Amino acid sequence: MRAIKTVLLILFATVGVAWLCYNFWLAYQPVPPVIQGQIEAQQYNISSKVPGRIDTIMVAKGDFVEKGQLVFTIYSPEIEAKLEQAKAGQYAADAMSEQVQKGARTQEIAVARDQWQRAKAATELLDKTFKRIQNLYEGGVVAEQKMDETKTQLTAAQFAENAALQLYQMAREGAREGTKKAAAGKARMAAGAVAEVEAYVADTRIKSWHNGEVAQILLQSGELAPQGFPVVSILDMADSWAVFHIREDMLSKYNKDTEFKVTIPALGKSVYTFKVSHVAVMGDFATWRATNTSKGFDMRTFEIEARPLQKIEDLRVGMSVIIAK
Numbered sequence: 001m002r003a004i005k006t007v008l009l010i011l012f013a014t015v016g017v018a019w020l021c022y023n024f025w026l027a028y029q030p031v032p033p034v035i036q037g038q039i040e041a042q043q044y045n046i047s048s049k050v051p052g053r054i055d056t057i058m059v060a061k062g063d064f065v066e067k068g069q070l071v072f073t074i075y076s077p078e079i080e081a082k083l084e085q086a087k088a089g090q091y092a093a094d095a096m097s098e099q100v101q102k103g104a105r106t107q108e109i110a111v112a113r114d115q116w117q118r119a120k121a122a123t124e125l126l127d128k129t130f131k132r133i134q135n136l137y138e139g140g141v142v143a144e145q146k147m148d149e150t151k152t153q154l155t156a157a158q159f160a161e162n163a164a165l166q167l168y169q170m171a172r173e174g175a176r177e178g179t180k181k182a183a184a185g186k187a188r189m190a191a192g193a194v195a196e197v198e199a200y201v202a203d204t205r206i207k208s209w210h211n212g213e214v215a216q217i218l219l220q221s222g223e224l225a226p227q228g229f230p231v232v233s234i235l236d237m238a239d240s241w242a243v244f245h246i247r248e249d250m251l252s253k254y255n256k257d258t259e260f261k262v263t264i265p266a267l268g269k270s271v272y273t274f275k276v277s278h279v280a281v282m283g284d285f286a287t288w289r290a291t292n293t294s295k296g297f298d299m300r301t302f303e304i305e306a307r308p309l310q311k312i313e314d315l316r317v318g319m320s321v322i323i324a325k
Contacts, residue, residue, distance in 0.1 A: 035323040037244035037306075039264075039315060041237050044210050045230030049203050052076035054223050059232065063214045071232050074204040074225060083201055086194040093190035119161040126154040212236040215317075235317060241307045242274055242321040248299035255279070259309070261324040267314060271324055274306035 052074040059071055130150045137147040212234035219231045242262065246254055254260070258276045263269065280303050308315075 033250075035244055035246065035250075037242045037321045037323075039317055039319045039321060040241055040243050040305075041235045041317050042212075042239040043215065044208075044212060044234050044236065046071050046206060046208060046232040046234065047228050047230045048074055048206050048225060049227060050074055050076055050079060050200050051227040052079070052204065052225060054219050054221050054225050054231065055204075057217060057219075057221055057232070059214050059217070061214050061217060064212070065208045065214060065234060066211050067208055069208050071206050071208050073206070076204055079197065079200050079204065083194070083197045086190070086197045090187070090190035090194050093187040096186070115164045119157065119164040123154070123157040123161045126150070126157045130154045206231070208234065210234065210236055211238070237315060237317075240315060240317070241277065241305045244304050244306065244321075244323070246302050246304055248302065251279070251302050254304050254306075260306070262306075263322045263324055264312070264315075264319055265322065266316070266319045267312070272312060273309045274321075275309055276304055276306045278305040279303075 053076070055073040055075040057072045058069075059065055065071060130147075130153075133142060133147050133150045136142045137144060213236075214232060215235045216233040217231070218233070219225055219229070225231055244254075254276050256276050256279055259273055260276075261271050262274050263271055281300060
């Protein structure tokens with residue numbers, strides 16, 4: 001009986017010592033590193049090409065907006081005034097082009113023809129007069145001065161008749177082809193100016209280019225918005241990912257397209273699968289870690305992006321993501 005007790009005591013002592021040794025061994029084992037990241041999502045800033053005063057904000061924080069939905073409007077009387085100027089310039093250019101293309105009116109052609117006929121009649125009269133004066137000069141009746149004066153008048157009348165004829169022909173033929181093309185080009189240029197200003201007018205009513213949730217409203221109604229200044233910011237949670245910072249010695253476990261399990265404390269104990277989509281080294285300002293080995297090099301930190309393989313309900317930007325052990 002005493003021998004059995006002795007054996008049991010030795011057995012219990014052995015088990016106790018083994019248990020203590022095992023716990024001491026566990027206590028001195030290195031703790032597995034906890035890799036923590038956070039959720040990011042694609043962000044879009046909605047702005048306008050036109051500077052002006054914010055008229056109306058159509059959305060509020062937390063609202064979900066769809067592509068093509070009106071987000072805010074801008075009041076800009078200067079743009080309206082420029083549009084009126086551009087339209088007036090287009091009207092004038094179109095009228096001038098139409099006049100050049102059609103040529104002179106029937107009445108203008110008739111006036112030019114009458115002017116030519118009058119100049120022609122004057123030339124014929126002076127030609128007869130010069131012949132009479134010349135005959136009288138040869139007969140010694142008039143002086144040479146009178147004949148020279150009449151000849152000069154005849155020459156001037158011939159020039160006037162030729163000029164009137166050229167004007168009449170120009171009126172009949174209309175503008176030259178180059179003039180027509182120049183007038184048509186000015187009309188197109190004026191139409192382009194109107195289209196440009198109309199595009200600016202349309203950009204006073206700003207619509208969203210993406211689906212997403214309104215995250216920030218940076219300007220309110222009545223405030224001045226510079227050109228290109230982000231007025232409303234939206235987040236597209238359908239395009240979200242997790243960002244982790246991984247030491248160089250652990251990077252081989254997280255190559256591109258590697259899948260791993262994570263937990264998101266804010267969403268409970270569920271486990272989700274993520275897939276590495278991007279790996280990039282961080283800048284020199286990032287954490288470096290000494291290896292303390294004979295190789296004597298320092299390990300850099302890399303940033304990886306991983307996207308969920310399935311849709312995660314209630315996911316928000318900034319939530320912590322823990323890589324499951």
